[in-house]
Amino acid sequence: MSGDSGGQRRLAPRSFLVMSARAPFDPKLGNAALRTLAALSSYRSTETGLAFPSTARLARELGLSQRAVQKNLMILERLGYIAEVVDPRAPSRGSRTFRIDMASKQSPTETN
DSSP states (O other), rough: OSSOTTTTTOOOOOOOOOOOTTTGGGGTSSSHHHHHHHHTTTTTOOOTOOOOOBHHHHHHHHHHHHHHHHHHHHHHHTTTTTTEETTTTTTSSSOEEEEOOSSSSSTTOOOO
């Protein structure tokens, strides 16, 4: 595939994403946060379960500002869909490393 992917292999257009089946039904996730989770999941390594695209890359792909992507990542992390991890193998060029959890820690009907 063309373009810089930060050392990560992008999915082919007909590939499937692996993410929580509960996410689309969670009323706490807005469309932008759900799209951010899907985009982040497209970078998920099948070997490690980790994803580390830069916020700039996600913003560009989603048509959002970097600040909006950061806000969505905070929402996803707070709800338990992703967890930031320290991975010494991940590039540090503006990227954070996330583990994408297959189920959120909270039920979609729970409140904070």
